[in-house]
Amino acid sequence: MSKLVKTMVTSLVILLLGSVTALVIVLNVSGDDKEGAAQSIDDIIEHAYESPEITTDLNDGSFVRIQFQILTDGKGAQTEISKRDFQLRNILIKELATMNEDDFKSGLTDLEKIVQTKLNEVMTDGKITDVYTISKILQ
DSSP: OHHHHHHHHHHHHHHHHHHHHHHHHHHHHHHTSSTTOOOOHHHHHHTEEEOOOEEEEOTTSOEEEEEEEEEESSHHHHHHHHHTHHHHHHHHHHHHTTOOHHHHHHOHHHHHHHHHHHHHHHOSSSOEEEEEEEEEEEO
16 A cells, blocks of 8 residues: 555656646746847837927037937837927937037937937836937938
8 A cells, every 4th residue: 555655646746846847838938939029010100209390500500400200118108208398309409509510411320329318318107219310401
């Protein structure tokens, strides 16, 4: 009788260990499916904010009209950035006031990075993931 009990206990322990191992593997593998995957364009657009056109002057007296598509990491951030439109305008006016025509033509990528960084400093609900210039006119 004791040999039968030992065999049953050993079998139960082996089954239990196998089940726990399988559970750990399934939970870890299924969680990696979405990580690192590129977002679809529909997801990107769903959380994007299109800024109004902003017209201001440069350091050398030239005028610029510019507009951005601002990508956020979620619906909350998209709502927040639409409310922070005045801060976006302020950042752009201050940054563009220090640029001349040549700086503006060659430094558009730098301007996008500055806008992203400065907006992320004031954001409280999510973050800005990217900034794209979608319209610009230099006069």
